[in-house]
Amino acid sequence: MYFHLLMMFLAAGTIGVLAIVVGGVLGPKKHSTVKLEAYESGNPVEGNARERFPIHFYLVAMLFIIFDIETAFFYPLAVKFRAAPVFLFTNAIIFVAILAVGYVYILKKGVLNWK
Amino acid sequence: MSLVERLVDELKPLGGKPAEFKRMISVTIDSEHIVEAVKNAKTAGFEMISDIFGIDYLNYPQHQGKRFSVAYNLYSISANERIFIRVNINEGEVLPTITHLWNGASFMEREVYDMFGIEFDGHPDLRKLITPEDLDGHPHRKDFPIGETPTLFNEGRFIDPAAFRSGLTGQDAGLSGHQGGMRKGYRTDANEEA
């Protein structure tokens, strides 16, 4: 019964792997030290990438992940919406309300504006 | 009594020698009073500094006086008038900076330093502006070669640009020493400046 699901995963997997493998196999490989250096818009590389950067980036990244996954949860809900519209709708509203509280807290704390 | 005349009289005690050519007034000041002169001009009403540039009079025909001349091109928006304050200096002399009067003067002075080698002491960040780091020498000096490479053809024939052009004007002879035959470029007899 889940045969077509398996075929779908198989197809997706082969396309992904194929894209990388064929590119790797058929492309000529001429490695040189400069080629492997970091690209700094044409200038010799200064410093390294592992420098300390403000914590604010981490906060913004976390917020993005939270609200991104929130939207991701709407997909299964939307697919099965016909089954019980009223119940699922209220369910979604509660879910959004909970996250809205966090959102209001963030706005009050002013995490998003950068200054 | 336009703003420029008033300024010229103001600069006379500082040793300013005005000169006019085709309605363009320039005042030559010696390098001790240059900052004071430019400050007077700014307070007098020349709000905008348009340009600072250098001229190398090394092989200017019948030129007396010092080799370099640095000109400050000041423009007054309200009175719509323009004045050139000039300083004549020799190789190796140092001029005071005017970046404290206008921040816009920093690139201009750096360009004069880069192209002529004239230092401006007190400049916040005096380094090369335009020419590559490994180019030593100052390109806009008259003794800096233009760096022309002859045009090569495949049977070893070549055209040397300087010789080719010397036929036009008879200036430097170039590799082949050809002075342009009898059609040497002549110079009009120098009508002295006012």
Place this chain on the structure above:
Amino acid sequence: MTVKKPSDFGAEVTAEQVMTQPGVTVTDMPSASEFETKLMRLNVGPQHPSTHGVLRVVVDLDGETVKRIVPQIGYLHTGFEKTMEHRTYQQGVTYSNRMDYLHGFGHDLAYVLSVEKLLDANVPVRAQQVRVILNELNRIASHLVFFGTGILDMGALTLFFYTMREREQILDLFEMVCGVRMNYGYFRVGGLSRDIPEGFTDAVRQFITGFPKMVDQYVGLFAKNDIFVNRTKGVGVLSRETALDYGLTGPSLRASGVGLDFRKAQPYSGYENYDFDVPTSDKGDVHARFMMRIEELAESLKIIEQALDALEPGPVKDPDRRISLPPRQELETSMEAVIFHFKLATEGFHPPRGEVYVPTESARGELGYYLVSDGGSMPYRVKVRVPSLINLQSLEPACIDGVFADMVANIASLDPVMGDVDK
């Protein structure tokens, strides 16, 4: 009880040394802000999509805010002024329009006006009018590239194709007149090289009637888009004093409230008998700088229209034989024409000794050629007062303490053309 910071320990400090200072509890440790945060040095290098051309900007970032910005230029240094010292005056015209390749006619006009002032040549009225028409058309084309690439830097791709479509029409007009789309060799000292073809005037009229609708399309596309408004309003504000202090000129200065336009202040080539007004605004931010150029398009159209109406047939070259070449058919008949032709073709004319400067208004600001002549047939020293080099300095007051993304908007709004900057 002074608490020693890591920097007081000397080079090799270990965490234990800092944390186990006698009698020091964690609460009275110096707060994190006292630990100096290292600024991240970012290299927005010569090969970068958002720097217009080969501008390199070294930026010290504290997180997203720009703490220090240093433009490094010179990556397109072509040695124009040194090379023009080895070319005759007439040959200099081919060099001048390659400096600011977006407003080639502006540079040609400035160079030619300087040489004519040196020679006291009198340029016929028709030549002056044609020069004004071509200069204003080229200003519109330059502003179109400004909009296309400026908004492209802020992420909107569609406007680029709209503005380039109009620019193609203008380039067709130039091709009709001087045979080339860019780098025109059409102006001569003392007038024009040839008269304009007959179909040119009504082609320009047809372009003028259709263009205002296109400008409304652009305004509709980006001016009311609130992403654009939020990204540019109140960003990179240059007050009147800082603009004058940093030597800003052109539309960017007029956006900071100073109505300086050399076509109005010191008219040249017949600009005094066209009436157009100079748009200014006192907000001085990136939004105002963009809007200045939108309004300038309308002004340029007005000038072109008046110049077209005033155009009437006549000579296009200075009659003085020592400056401009004699016409072809005259060469068969008169001997003097052949001598003059020979003199001009081999050696060029010899202007009197002296120094001259004529300020003009290019699409980016005040532009002027300071010519020093020693009486020979080649200029002794050419100094070009280029607007972009000096406008680039006001990038610093505009970007400090701004966000990194605003620096891109600021670079776009100051509209530097690297050929102009590095000359």
Place this chain on the structure above:
Amino acid sequence: MALQDLFEKDIQELENEGILFSSLEKLVAWGRSNSLWPATFGLACCAIEMMQSTNSRNDLARFGSEVFRASPRQSDVMIVAGRLSKKMAPVMRRVYDQMPDPKWVISMGACASSGGMFNNYAIVQNVDSVVPVDIFVPGCPPRPEALVYAVMQLQKKVRGEAFDQQGIELPMVEGWKA
């Protein structure tokens, strides 16, 4: 057209029945030639004509060069558009080195190909001395159609259908042998 006909009939017969035979290398070279992504290396006036070649009238996208990649990592062709100054030469060499193989260079305009009218201390007289150039485009600046023609010539070269002056066929770009 039964399956085993493929094995019994010889190549000519099958070809005139409409079956195309090609080697994998030719196929890869054909694929590569139709998607040459240029790296934006606009220097001076030719860069404006390069931008014009991508606008709606003379559309470079018809030839697979739709998108001008900003970083050299994702590009195949470097179009050197404009005059290369001596300060920019090492930067250009580094950007060329950081492009993945197989890569090609189009030297657009007189200034890149021969120093043009700037025979002086500041301009590199021939870009070929910095990077190996495949196609030289004459003109100052070359018209957008000239650049489109240059990209078409480069496509021929990538597919191995190009000949040099003496009529010797230029080798197709090496596939995966190197």
